[in-house]
Amino acid sequence: MKLISYGIGTDPERKITTYKFETCGKVIMLDCGGDQLTPSDVSDVDYLFISHEHLDHWQALVRLITYLKNDCVVYTTQTTKKIMAEMVRQMLTYEKSGAVKTAEVINRFDNIQTLFFFSEHKLEGDLRVTLYPSGHTFGSSMIYLVSPELKLLYTGDMDFVEGKDYRKYYCPELLEVDVIIMDGTNFLGNDFKTQFINKKAGAVKHINHITFHVRPEKAVFLAQKLSEIRCLADHVIIYENDLNWYLRIISEQGYNAYALNKIVLDNHFMTPREIPKTIRLSSRKYEKFNVDWSFGLHISKDDIVAFAHQFKSFPKIYLGHYWLNDQEKYLEACRNYDFQLLKEGVNAL
Ligand SMILES: [Zn+2]
Known part of the structure; x- marks a missing residue:
């Protein structure tokens, strides 16, 4: 399977995230943060999932949402949708994009579909999705996609803070997962x-x-x-x-x-x-x-290792959206823990 990664953190200024792949003949996009995304990158997408409200995961959607197919469905949680809708209104108030275009963009954001945590949703045929809390911010989600050829868990940015229920990722340990794409990874040291x-x-x-x-x-x-x-x-x-x-x-x-x-x-x-x-x-x-202060809330090394080992069988783990200020150190850590590092462009899963 081919996974296209856009805007992985090859430098600290470009820690923006989008992934795209195809399964069951459907094109799926996970987040829409990449500055470099063009209309043709999104025009074939059937399902788009937004993991949380931070702009590096959806800012390109403001520019590109009207280029999505009419029957493309965008999903997120209700909290994230409400925050995004308000941010879009505020952004467009200051832009001279024209009243018609602005209304169209706002309308498309208002039509985003919302899903509840833990509740499996059938997209079509054998393609199903379930959202789990990622602990990163209010309403932030991990996206678990199941098709006959793949069981994929995309974490988005994730977090785990002891003693704080709203800052804990949660997904069942018995979840069957072939591949995990983990975002927001500072794989540089404990905490x-x-x-x-x-x-x-x-x-x-x-x-x-x-x-x-x-x-x-x-x-x-x-x-x-x-x-x-x-x-x-x-x-x-x-x-x-x-x-x-x-x-x-x-x-x-x-x-x-x-x-x-x-x-x-x-x-x-x-x-x-x-x-x-x-x-x-x-x-x-x-x-x-x-x-x-540009304030990151990203998961640290000890949390990544604990998360990866909670599953019954060890899935293939790909780290994305990382802060690559020391590539050698990062690669060495990946080798030691049997993780892969996603690169910008096409990755073979
Ligand atoms: Zn975030």
Whole structure:
């Protein structure tokens, strides 16, 4: 089987993700993040799955959704759909793409189909799909596709945080899987992500009023992570009002954005003078930010190994969407654990 990978992380600026393959005579696309995707890359797709709301997994769809066939079906979870639809509306408000085109794009996004976790859905014939929580962000999913020739699990970005139900991937250990494509892999060391965040936090801890520039869809997890960092324990974390729409959607979907009471919504009655130390999270463009932080939430080496070995029989494992700042180290780790590294272009599975 041939799998085409677009925009694998060969450099840190291009960690964008799309995969495409054919099974049962149907063309399936997993995520739609690749900047370099063209209309002809998507015009033959029968089923498109979006794993979660982060732009590196679907930003090309804003430009390309009207080039999908009319009978192409796009699937995601309800939470992800709602967040995407709102982001698209906000993006197109600022673009001069023309009212007709804008309405068409919004309409196509509103027509995205939603699936529930754990509930198998028949696409057609012997082709079936089930979504499982990937633990990465609110409503993020792994996509399990079953056809007579292949049982494939695409993880999307995934995460596992001890003690946090909304930050745990979950898929049944008895799942029969031939091939896994694992995204968001920092295969560089144990808990690389936490070390990275702590390093950043250490660099700003002496600042009383810290402003983080962060995209709305990443702010909540950033806040929750920051609230656990000991050297920032005295800081109150404030969501600015521009993040309200995101907080509204996830709370409607049953998620709690205020997991700890040191996280508060922006409140005009509360000035910085009244709170001695604050961390302010905002997506607005201020002239000066203390920290402009591209915040990754990706699974680390120990989690990858644990995940890969949970299945009854060891599937073929392909790592994608990786941060390749040390290719040799990465390849060596892959050899040691019997994982394969996906490359941009055509891969034979
Ligand atoms: Zn992500």
